[in-house]
Amino acid sequence: MLKQNLQFKLSQKLSPQQIQLMKLIQLPTQAFEQRLKEELVENPALESGKEESLENEEYETDNDFEDYDDFDNEKIDADEINIDEYLSNDETPDYKLQANNYSDDDEERSLPIAAPISFHQDLINQLNTFILTEEEREIAEFLVGSIDDIGYIRRSVQDTVDDMAFTQGIYTDEKNVERILNIIHQLEPAGVGARDLQECLLLQLRHKTPTDSVSLAIAIIEQQFDAFTKKHYDKLLQKFDVSQEQLRKAIDEIEKLNPKPGGSFESSSKTIEHVVPDFTIRLIDSELQLSINGRNAPELHVSKDYQEMLQTYKDSKEKSNSQKDAVQFIKQKLDSAKWFIDAIKQRNETLLVTMNAIMHYQQDYFIDGDESKLKPMILKDIADMVGLDISTISRVANSKYVETPYGTKLIKEFFSEAMKNDQGEDVSTIEIKKILKTVIEEEDKKKPLPDDKLAEILKEKGYPIARRTIAKYRELMDIPVARMRKKI
Known part of the structure; x- marks a missing residue:
């Protein structure tokens, strides 16, 4: 049975403009510059550079043209105004301005660009140095294709045999695959093609020049791998x-190995990305000065030609349907350009006011760079100071950097929770983590301190912290448990 009823519901929705503004605020400097370039390409009513002086500097969008629905019965007179002519001459596409009058004999002037070889292609190239039958090469190339980005083959030999039969129509047996896998293990970097960490370490050790330390290291990995990983040195x-000296030298050999042989190749071929700070804080005459990075952001303004086109249409008495459609397009682009310029201004104001509040809140740190002077600070503290929503503060702080006299810092690292010391004063968890890290670095590595002992030491220093909190901070700093920090 169908029923009808009325229901009142209060909901809050963000407009597309508000959503776009939030996205602009979240973008770091390089991504923001790219976004400006994209908008300049997409919107012909938006121009870069200094704006020429206009009689009507303000562009009004509310009542600048009549309702289009009233134009259906008007006469058509194309001689009065030719919008198509305006549009066709407004912006000439780049491809029409490019010359292609060079001779085939002309020397190529473009700079060479390095084309890095992929990890897997490098392995395939190394296979060319081996004399293999066609079937062996097919198996070898299949095995190379099964190697992941860090250098391991994660499937068993039996699974590999089945996969080749079902997917490639290559019928072989485990013995033959094992033989070809031994050839893969001879490729560089050493350890590639291993099926687990133990095999990876053994392959690398066997590539080394034989010595007593290397021989002992091989025996340890082969026979007592579990004891080694758990650092049961007495058992070894x-x-x-x-x-102990002989064991220490053998362990030194193992610690020099690379557990991710493929990762070294990947990192060497990666393009280095530099951090571009979004803000700069300078200390001049003991006073802090804040500036926003606008180095490559072009100055934007609304196109004068598009405004004149709209004004010409307003002054025209006769309007055709095609002209109405064209002018509606013009007004849409003008509105979008004006909103985008306003959004950029609002973005810059939001960024500056937020970073300014953070700078003054952490003034003691920015003056002398002592991390122990960082105050406990959460998003709500800054949101209350500037009168903005917490989500907005989070967008500003999450992916942006500030250049300070003490290095370039990620803004979100200045935020931390508060804990009370033995004097009842609020101290930042950043300060506590730094003290904890220092204590662990200075410990005797032959007898590393367990979490309960670390808690006692911090309590003696004036920070009464529970053992479970010590464990949480230690894990956040990627510091292993005491047993895994032990050295012989």
């Missing part, structure tokens, strides 16, 4: 009947 000393 007893098992192999060696001195």
